[in-house]
Amino acid sequence: EIVLTQSPGTLSLSPGERAALSCRASQSFSSDYLAWYQQKPGQAPRLLIYGASSRATGIPDRFSGSGSGTDFTLTISRLEPEDFAVYYCQQYGTSPYSFGQGTKLEIK
């Protein structure tokens, strides 16, 4: 079973700043199998990034993903007010298709 550990648990930043969220896996897998989601209170998750670095349809280019092996990063280049939310990574390399525990991005 692949365990995904996200850090930090909470990230406090101001609009306009850059955010870097980490997702570390307990074992290596292809970057094709790593996705990132954004979830706001009371809403379903929204796909941001698939294949570790490809933006989903309609996702602004301030969102980018990178990484390989066991270390993956979601970067938001310049935070907008609507970006403050919880972010999850998920792996599809091996069942169970686990999620990380989430990173809460809050306004400083």
Added chain:
Amino acid sequence: EVQLVESGGGLVQPGGSLRLSCAASGFTFSYFEMNWVRQAPGKGLEWISYTGTSGSLIYYADSVKGRFTISRDNAKNSLYLQMNTLRVEDTAVYYCARKNWYSNDVWGQGTLVTVSS
């Protein structure tokens, strides 16, 4: 419009059963693998089950294996989750999600299941 709509949630006693449904529209349902994902109150996302396009390849999380059954009816554009022997810890919002490439690109709005006496 591509859409998934869950239904069937509600209040059930521990040990009881419930069947969730997910109605798909706006895309060719039979072409896509599907998943159920849940979220306990105030907690993170938990993947619980997957089905391939024909329903013959199925996976479960250990937390629900032997109690939950995923199925699909491609003729009805519907995904199901039969939940038996429910526990208090199964209380959550249950989402169905479409798998596209190796990600969930379309999600329903969720249906709340509350297990309580």
